[in-house]
Structures are given as structure tokens and as C-alpha cells.
Amino acid sequence: MINCLLIDDEKAAIEILKNYITKTPLLNCIGGATNAMDGLKILNENxxxxxxxxxRMPDMTGIDFIKLIPDTCKVILTTAHIEYALDGYDYGVVDYLLKPxxxxxxxxxxxxxxxxxxxxxxxRKYSSVNDDHIFVKTQLKGKLIKIDYPDIDYIEAVKNYVAIHRGREKILVLITMKELEEILPKNxxxxxxxxxxxxxxxxxxxxxxxxxxKNTTVEIPFGDSYKVGFYDAIRGRLL
Incomplete structure (x- = not known):
């Protein structure tokens, strides 16, 4: 469930958003505010x-509001003024909804x-604050396994899981290859x-x-669509 907050100086606009939210099971409306300061108070308390x-709001603009909130809180701009779109994207907004x-x-x-x-x-779930290991959940409730990066031989997609090969161990983790690729350090x-x-x-x-x-006889397939990215990554070490 995504907890969301609505901030708009027009009450009618807030009501439209509330109506859309009731039709979206994924969303839970925490509240609405007609000015940024009231919205900030709700955000800090929830x-x-x-x-x-x-x-465009009195006292504080939406862009100024974005500067005050943590990056973990995502923003979708809702406005009738398209000229603010670029400003919003400069501050990492998710999307820009042009009214109506x-x-x-x-x-x-x-x-x-x-x-x-x-x-x-x-x-946040799988990564450690350190850059040399991760903790992964196992199929046993409450059990975590620490995996040091130097111990990983290779990682393989296995149906709905990812298998982390470490010596004779094959540790199954319920995560996609794309998600794990984003977590692991690219260097x-x-x-x-x-x-x-x-x-x-x-x-x-x-x-x-x-x-x-090294340390394994497994031949890893090298996909054509990944070769450009591979050679770009090793360009500085290619003689």
C-alpha cells in the first residue's frame, strides 16, 4: 500500500484526486492540504x-516544497501550468500531470x-550499508545469510528466483535479476x-x-546484447 498526501490550493482539485484514489486499490490517502505548510505538517507526522x-500555491510553491522533503518520498506534480515541467524533473519528480x-x-x-x-x-531490504557484502532472506522465516562479494562465483536466474553460487552452495533469493543488478556495485x-x-x-x-x-569450470554464456555494455565497462583496462 502506498500512503499518499494531496496538496493543492484548490479544494476541487483535491476532491478529484481523492476520487481517483478510491478507484486505485494500491493507494491510501493520508490526507489533503490547501497549502504547503499544512501539507508539510501532515507529512512530518505520518x-x-x-x-x-x-x-502554484500561496506562501510556498510546489518546487520549494520539494526541496524540504526527503528523497524517499516521491512526488507527482499536478498543475495546469506546463512551463513548470522541466523545473520539476530537475528535482526528480516521478511524473507531471497536466490538468485536467x-x-x-x-x-x-x-x-x-x-x-x-x-x-x-x-x-533497502537486501543491501547492507557496507559495500562488500549483502544480507539475503532465505526460505526459512527469520533467517538471513550474509554473503561477502568476494565469495560469489556467479549469479544465475532460476525461474522466479535468483541463485547466488558460492562455492558448493546455491543460495536462492526471491528477487529479479534486474532488481539485484541495481543493488550490486557496478564496479x-x-x-x-x-x-x-x-x-x-x-x-x-x-x-x-x-x-x-576462476575457481569454477562452468562456462558462462555471453549474450550479444550485453557485449557493448561489457566492453564499455572494461574499456579503461582493455589493451
Whole structure:
């Protein structure tokens, strides 16, 4: 559930948003405010994930409001003034809804916000504050496994799971390859196939359509669509 806050100096605009929210099971409306200061008070007193924010308001503009809130709180601008779109994107807004907007356009913006919140939530869930390991949940409730990056041989997609190969162990994690790729440090891991991510330090050689890794006899397929990104990543070390 995404907790959202509505801030607009027009009460009619807030009512339209509330109506759209009631038709969107994903959303939970925490409250509405007709000025930025009241909105800021609500935000500070509640767990708010998403703000639907007007730009032109008395006392404080929507852009000024964005500067005061944490990055973890996402913003969708709702305004009749298209000239503010670029300003909004400069501050990392999720989307820009130009009034009047339809329920379908509203739903599209919400989907974008959901994707961002899910991805960032996954990072917080699986990532450690350190840059040399991660903690992953196992299939046993309450059990976590610490995995040091240097111990990872390679990572493989297995149906709805990702298998982290560590020596003789194969640790299954309920996460997508894309999500894990975003979490892992890009200077240490590289995706070489739709189903494989490898540690850069483990690569022994590239042989046509395969990569050979240290400490394992497994041949890792090298997908054509990943070759450009791979060679870009090693460009500074390619002789």
C-alpha cells in the first residue's frame, strides 16, 4: 500500500484526486492540504510515500516544497501550468500531470511511482550499508545469510528466483535479476547474459560466446546484447 498526501490550493482539485484514489486499490490517502505548510505538517507526522503536489500555491510553491522533503518520498506534480515541467524533473519528480488529467493518465503516473518505490524498497531490504557484502532472506522465516562479494562465483536466474553460487552452495533469493543488478556495485559485478551476472574479478577469459571464470569450470554464456555494455565497462583496462 502506498500512503499518499494531496496538496493543492484548490479544494476541487483535491476532491478529484481523492476520487481517483478510491478507484486505485494500491493507494491510501493520508490526507489533503490547501497549502504547503499544512501539507508539510501532515507529512512530518505520518508515513507518506507519495505526494500529489500542485506547483502554484500561496506562501510556498510546489518546487520549494520539494526541496524540504526527503528523497524517499516521491512526488507527482499536478498543475495546469506546463512551463513548470522541466523545473520539476530537475528535482526528480516521478511524473507531471497536466490538468485536467484522466484516470488512465493518473494510473500511469501511479505505476511509475510504484516501480520506483518497489526498487528502492528492494535495495533497502537486501543491501547492507557496507559495500562488500549483502544480507539475503532465505526460505526459512527469520533467517538471513550474509554473503561477502568476494565469495560469489556467479549469479544465475532460476525461474522466479535468483541463485547466488558460492562455492558448493546455491543460495536462492526471491528477487529479479534486474532488481539485484541495481543493488550490486557496478564496479564489481556485470551482467553478461539475461540469466547471468558475474563478478568482474572472477573473469578469467572471454572466448567467443562464453566467459571462463576462476575457481569454477562452468562456462558462462555471453549474450550479444550485453557485449557493448561489457566492453564499455572494461574499456579503461582493455589493451
Amino acid at each position: 508515513d507518506v510515500n507519495l505526494v500529489f503536489l500542485d506547483v 488529467f484522466s484516470l488512465a493518465r493518473f494510473a500511469k503516473a501511479v505505476q511509475k511511482a510504484q516501480s520506483l518505490l518497489t526498487m528502492e524498497g528492494t535495495k 564489481r559485478f556485470i551482467r553478461v547474459h539475461k540469466s547471468f551476472i558475474v563478478p568482474v574479478e572472477r573473469i578469467k577469459s572471454v572466448e567467443g560466446a562464453h566467459l571462463m571464470l
